[in-house]
Amino acid sequence: MSLIDDARDLLATGPLCDSCLGRPVADRSFGLTNAERGRALRTTLALAEDEPYEEPSEPCWVCEGLCERFDELADRALDALGDTELYTYQVGSRVPPLLGENDRLLRVDAGFDPEAGEELGTELNREIGRRIGRRLGADVDFGRPDVQFLVDLEADTVDVQRNSISIYGRYRKLERGIPQTEWEKFDESVEELVAPPFLSAFRGTEGVFHGAGREDVDALMLGSGRPFVLEIKQPRRRNADLSELRAAIEEGTDGTVEVESLAFATHGAIERVKEHDGSKTYRATVDFVEAVDGDAFDDALDRLDGATIEQRTPNRVDHRRADLVRERTVLAIDGSLEDEYTATVEIHGEGGLYIKELVSGDEGRTEPSLAGLLGADATVATLDVIDVEGVDEPFFTPEFRLDRDGAPVSAADAERAAVSDDTPNGAQPGDDILDGA
Ligand SMILES: [Zn+2]
Secondary structure, eight states, rough: OOOOHHHHHHHHTSOOOOHHHHGGGGSSSSSSOHHHHHOOOOOOOHHTOOOOOOOOSSOOOTTTTGGGGHHHHHEEEHHHTTTBBEEEEEEEOOHHHHHHHHHHHHHHHTTTTTTOSOHHHHHHHHHHHHHHHHHHTTOSSSSSSSEEEEEEETTTTTEEEEEOEEEEEEEEEEESOOOOOOOTTOOOOOHHHHHHHHHHHOOOOOOEEESSSHHHHHHHOEEEEEEEEEEEEEEEEOOOHHHHHHHHHHHTTTTEEEEEEEEEEEEEHHHHHSSSEEEEEEEEEEESSSSHHHHHHHHHHHHHHTTTTEEEOOOTTTSSOOEEEEEEEEEEEEEEEETTTTEEEEEOOOTOOOOHHHHTTTTTTTOOOOHHHHSEEEEEEEEEEEEEEEEEOOOGGOOOOOGOOOOOBBBBHHHHHHHHHHGGGGGGGGGGGGOOO
């Protein structure tokens, strides 16, 4: 069948707008809109039959005028966006089932494959999206865009969904008694101390803290800090100076919490910090009940260095947990006696090694242990984390970094730009030749 036959068969189904006429042949040629394809078919048919060319005069039976509304729907999307900023966007739409059915019937009635060309919804998304992109100067992202426009033609609404921002960083906790996330018993948490400057800078509704594990409430987090991702929900701003935010946090927390290595991250970085295997280095101050000899202490550390430790589920752990024996390696251990009754020990352990039990022996449930090797009761007085590192590779590799060029845009920016284009003072040489009407 020729294109002329196609055009004749399609137009025989009833009055069609150019878009609906062109959509069943959307897979032919590139760089054309469906409306341009439709108009070309109509023109070609008029020439072939040597009939007068007629613009469609009756309403389109397939889309019922929807394809005339791309500009209006794009305007409504930009109104709904308001001053929300974005770098990337995507348009999704809900087409009334009746129109979807018309779109299918058009093909069936004209003898086409029912899935020929493009669906009405796809054209709608693309045509509205093109208009939004042109007005904003923003890019479409079919993965996880900053903003998702939802055009619901059945409910006649246009909604804006703002996807969250992820900020990677590492935190240090320099005061005991602060949990990582909100906990009734405590006045403040790392999350509550870190999130506010980000929430106001990005104008988000909520900050969710995702840590690479967590230290005990009474443990300090020192050294290079612990990796985390702060997720800012429904932000209206997309960019901020992270070094200023870092300074604001340190000022606001009186130095109890510090952050560093801040960077914009992909949404996938959340899973990454939560799931990536990490190993921790701890600093423990240890109290002995009996006096400990320096040589015996050094000898005990030598025997623990690189040792595989068998640990039954600790007594202090929730009794509903299964009682089982786990094997974990002491990757490195070093320490010194402060006096006969006190020592400082640094332990680099495989993920999941229970440090308090490695020191105390947990009534024989951990073997070997510092207390067991010394034959002296030993307990951990303070336990701080001084390093958290990824095992196979670092937590934050380049694939989780989100680098963006320039400033984000908003509908308000586009509006201002359009107004200044209309101002005669803003005219550039040569402008009068263009768009004279
Ligand atoms: Zn139509």
